[in-house]
Amino acid sequence: MAKTQPSNSVQWLADIEIPLANKFYRMYGFRGKAKRHEDCGIVRGERGEVIACGYLRRYESFKLLAGVAVAPDHQGQGVARQLLTLLAERFDSDTYTFPYDHLEPFYSSLGFERVELNELSGPVGDLFCSYVKQGRSILAMVYR
Numbered sequence: 570m571a572k573t574q575p576s577n578s579v580q581w582l583a584d585i586e587i588p589l590a591n592k593f594y595r596m597y598g599f600r601g602k603a604k605r606h607e608d609c610g611i612v613r614g615e616r617g618e619v620i621a622c623g624y625l626r627r628y629e630s631f632k633l634l635a636g637v638a639v640a641p642d643h644q645g646q647g648v649a650r651q652l653l654t655l656l657a658e659r660f661d662s663d664t665y666t667f668p669y670d671h672l673e674p675f676y677s678s679l680g681f682e683r684v685e686l687n688e689l690s691g692p693v694g695d696l697f698c699s700y701v702k703q704g705r706s707i708l709a710m711v712y713r
Contacts, residue, residue: 576615577648579655581608593619594638601636610655612639612648621652625659631693632659634666634712653679657712664712665693667700673708681710 582590582603590603590611603609603624612621623637634656639648657679665684668676673683689697689709697709 577620577651578613579610579651580613581610581655589619590622590624590636593622593640594636597638597640599636599638601638603636608656608659610652612652614643621648623652623656625656625664628692628696630691631663631665632661633696634660634664637666637668649675650679660712662712666710666712667697667705667707668710670706670708673710676710680712682713684709684711 584605587603587605587607587609590601590609593599593611594601594603601622601624603622604626607624607626609622609624611619614620619640620643621637621639624635626633626635634653637649637652639652660680666676666681677683686694686697686709693709697707700707
């Protein structure tokens with residue numbers, strides 16, 4: 570059973586704070602690179618350290634939830650749900666994510682629905698295919 574750490578805090582990063590997110594990704598070897606002017610959220614642990622991060626990358630016709638990562642020592646404790654509850658403030662029907670296959674139940678519990686490749690239009694489908702070609706075992710989901 571997952572438990573939440575009550576001493577964690579969630580927050581949006583200001584543009585000037587984006588390097589904190591990228592330092593987190595590098596520190597733990599996660600894929601992801603937040604850019605200025607993107608909606609980027611973090612979870613801080615009890616000592617103020619960044620223990621989770623994620624961002625919304627804006628494209629012309631959609632947004633992509635990306636870079637969702639939790640520090641290994643904090644996985645399985647509800648931290649990802651804390652982070653995505655914050656990020657969900659900015660989700661709409663044009664928000665997509667490409668999680669690893671095994672995470673489908675988790676993302677479904679947050680309001681995302683699986684989308685088959687033939688249902689993906691233009692740029693979203695192209696981006697998804699480029700990730701699949703990199704050998705990632707992912708699926709496409711859209712926020713409903």
